[in-house]
Amino acid sequence: MARIVFFTDFGLDGPYVGQMKMAVEAIARDAGTVDLMHDAPRFDPRASSYLLAALAPRFPWNAVCVGVVDPGVGGTRSGVIVAADGRFFVGPGNGLFEIVRRRSKTARMWVLPQNAEAAPSFHGRDIFAPAAARLALGLSPEEIGARLVGPGALVLPDWPDDLAELIYFDHYGNAMTGLRADQIARSARLKVTGTGGDVICDWARTFSAVDPGAPFWYENSNGLVEIAVNSGSARDDLGLSRGAEVEVL
């Protein structure tokens, strides 16, 4: 049975993640779930879209991803299913799956039906998780009431193919960008501005290749350009913030 992969900005606090899992298991007891991340860039479907696209190639080949970064929950945006290279992505139709879609060889999109029973603040539990569970059981999007939309509807926001911004800080304070490392020459220097002023970073293969305390950029384990400080925190040591522009020199 397909595996369900969660990618949300819900945090691990509170009952939200557990309730989504119970909603999955009520339908597909043996689906199995993986918490990929619950600290996706909060309220920011754009930054989240680049992060998800970097992570998706490592999902199981038949994964069903429940992606929820959804500041408009309860409003008028539709719920969608995107099929991209054999994997399903279920969540809000706000662009969250746009970069995944754009980098896939084949993509289709369906709009989920409204559900008047759903809690207006928790479509993750009441709409997206049940839809994902049914897809994991092998039902088609049409069989669960979703409506296929044409290729024109697939093209959502007018976002760049790579995002030259800081999109995410991890537990160690490393700063991920929305740039794919294979699009940037190793000889390139990156400029980013923190509270302490401009920082120029040269490339290094990994942390142990630079001195403790030195900033550098490298290709992270998911193929993104990442700014880091050996044995330190790029966020704290350089005063970086999410959304800061990254300039390729």
Added chain:
Amino acid sequence: MARIVFFTDFGLDGPYVGQMKMAVEAIARDAGTVDLMHDAPRFDPRASSYLLAALAPRFPWNAVCVGVVDPGVGGTRSGVIVAADGRFFVGPGNGLFEIVRRRSKTARMWVLPQNAEAAPSFHGRDIFAPAAARLALGLSPEEIGARLVGPGALVLPDWPDDLAELIYFDHYGNAMTGLRADQIARSARLKVTGTGGDVICDWARTFSAVDPGAPFWYENSNGLVEIAVNSGSARDDLGLSRGAEVEVL
């Protein structure tokens, strides 16, 4: 096999949650566990009791809940099993299951035997998780050595049926109360006092129905009255604290 649902104030840090799971799996390898929440109101069985009662109706019909909010661990309070409408709740006999019990159609309670081998600071791992695993396997409370107590013993603390206080802040800073929303008229206004002074909240259906930055109250996804700020943090923006009284105007 029944599913085991964890509701504790242990936090996700440290080895505690993982050790409780290993204790379950040592007895019931295939039970399966769900982390509902590990940030229940800390050291506060009363606030936790209202939160758990709001969440319990969505548990699997035959769930076994391990509930641990237990400031008196190692002292003289007993461990208990409560059966409420077909579900089991295992944990300290300090009132944590009182509101679940009071809202159930049928309830019974058993007292767990003492266990001199148990670590005095970790009954969750050494008493409650093993008891829950055995119940999940289909053993009865009596078969695991628990003693049925009479209806009089079921009535524990003298708490109100709804609690007009802030009981929990989630990841977004939304403030849950111990009030069931179906007990409050939509026309009611709520008053709560933060560090910035009194705040009066009108009802709205959901976040997107109010302006960014505006406070409001709504029925949250678990049926509780919740105070929130659209695109903001009720806790931080209004200076709210757990335990603050909520007045229904």
Added chain:
Amino acid sequence: MARIVFFTDFGLDGPYVGQMKMAVEAIARDAGTVDLMHDAPRFDPRASSYLLAALAPRFPWNAVCVGVVDPGVGGTRSGVIVAADGRFFVGPGNGLFEIVRRRSKTARMWVLPQNAEAAPSFHGRDIFAPAAARLALGLSPEEIGARLVGPGALVLPDWPDDLAELIYFDHYGNAMTGLRADQIARSARLKVTGTGGDVICDWARTFSAVDPGAPFWYENSNGLVEIAVNSGSARDDLGLSRGAEVEVL
């Protein structure tokens, strides 16, 4: 099938833990994983080694532990497999498994082959998790390409058998030491120095045996000496820091 137990300093934020699990499941779909802890003492294999050794005796008898506290990732340290009393430990060869090894009756160690495909910053996902999954399937270390090394190679760092330091603070602010409680007389008093000055702690059986606000030491649920404050936070109330020396008076 053997159970895989994770012990890392990755934190629960970010995609790292989820990606390690997907790496396990790609090889051993039914292995099952337990998150023991992901907040092991960061960048500190020495402190982590004492904590892991205290936790290991409660692992399933045939567990495979993926242990990753690895400030030197991407550098020249080798990856290793340690077999200790029937359990496997897979991770960096930096001493993380030294105390487990030293307290075991039988121990052997293998060096893992290099893997040029592995992301230099994420051996947990690309080397250790796949190796652990194969061991869980029943393959031997040799069958997965690891090379047995002699007894001399097993002796790694010159660390004491017990560490008289604060090694870890839990969610409640309790301060674990690297001292086994069964090595210390109950009549001993402990001295530790915080920002508020020296603190002298007497032994108590558990929290409820002392007054609220009083500091004490006790044997924690994993057999370590732990300094705590009833209904308080030893870390915050006493101003303690990780690495602080503990003196047995």
